[in-house]
């Protein structure tokens with residue numbers, strides 16, 4: 529088999545500022561050992577997030593120049609709307625500035641006190657918007673999802689038995705919508721099968737409940753379906769995307785992921801009344817319905833991005849490059865969430881650092897180690913991120929929580945040698961794991977503490 533190459537050439541480059549170990553030591557201390565507080569130009573390889581950090585294509589940059597900035601009825605909107613309707617099969621398309629704006633509008637309409645919204649696993653902004661409306665957000669992952677070392681082709685699947693049990697417990701009238709996140713970001717970037725989507729749809733139909741997709745990484749999910757689901761190998765990714773969305777009553781999408789743009793989002797709806805109400809709310813906070821908080825040029829870049837992201841050479845490279853990093857780590861004996869996800873590799877910091885208890889933040893210790901040895905910025909997804917949150921009545925038991933470090937790969941930005949460098953850094957940190965020290969929080973805000981908390985090493 530030939531080496532799978534990046535299916536693009538590089539036309540414009542951004543220099544990386546190299547730093548020394550001594551500089552990074554000082555930077556880390558000044559940032560209170562919190563990677564979010566490090567300035568981006570002090571980072572060598574930035575794997576904090578894949579959100580809005582991708583590189584646009586020459587065609588997308590050309591779209592920026594074509595963008596029409598009329599307040600109402602811009603041709604850029606109609607171009608964008610047509611492309612989105614063709615790909616996703618929804619008549620009603622609202623642009624938003626990013627995914628959470630779509631969520632904010634949707635849950636103002638569907639949420640509210642006493643309501644319960646299940647999901648395979650809620651992303652943090654989705655959960656926050658549901659809770660802000662007064663509703664309860666419930667995660668219903670399959671059991672394999674909580675065991676990092678166990679591989680499963682569709683580890684993102686929603687637990688359909690648990691969904692039935694929840695409906696029996698709280699009653700269908702309290703569940704306005706079932707969300708399914710594709711791919712499941714909080715659970716390791718793992719895909720959801722078409723079979724599982726159909727099973728969720730059937731349960732929703734039985735009880736008259738709406739089903740929505742949180743579809744930020746819909747193309748990566750569709751590619752995994754093509755590669756892994758029986759009978760799907762001969763279907764195009766575009767067809768699979770259409771089949772996924774045909775099952776849903778609507779979708780919220782952050783275009784900063786599989787839209788291949790730096791800013792933008794979508795709210796897709798089938799119901800005319802819901803669309804009318806959502807349009808009114810959009811005008812209230814985002815902008816008029818033909819631009820939704822964006823510039824006309826952003827709509828052109830998004831239209832083109834949604835076209836490029838379903839190209840299969842791109843997806844094969846994308847998924848392979850993440851898997852490649854996962855293989856390197858596995859070969860170096862580093863425990864990871866198996867299998868590698870579509871957009872990230874998750875290090876199992878709990879297994880890597882058994883000498884650091886959860887209350888001393890093993891994931892944060894690994895994040896600090898990676899920055900120290902190589903200037904690689906990763907993100908903790910564990911007790912720092914979730915430990916400050918008051919668990920709801922349906923929260924997962926504490927012993928099922930994971931201590932993960934996410935290495936998130938921006939789209940079309942880094943090359944194979946960058947990934948080799950990252951793998952070397954992780955290998956170096958793993959080799960000195962016994963010397964890694966836990967941390968304690970010296971300063972933290974009341975909510976979403978991971979963004980601004982300051983730490984001290986123990």
Ligand SMILES: *Cc1c(COP(=O)(O)O)cnc(C)c1O
Pocket residue numbers: 579626627628629651653654709713742744781782783784785793
């Ligand atoms: C990023 C993301 C969101 C929110 O989108 P933003 O554009 O960051 O507001 C929602 N759900 C999932 C699964 C995401 O990954």
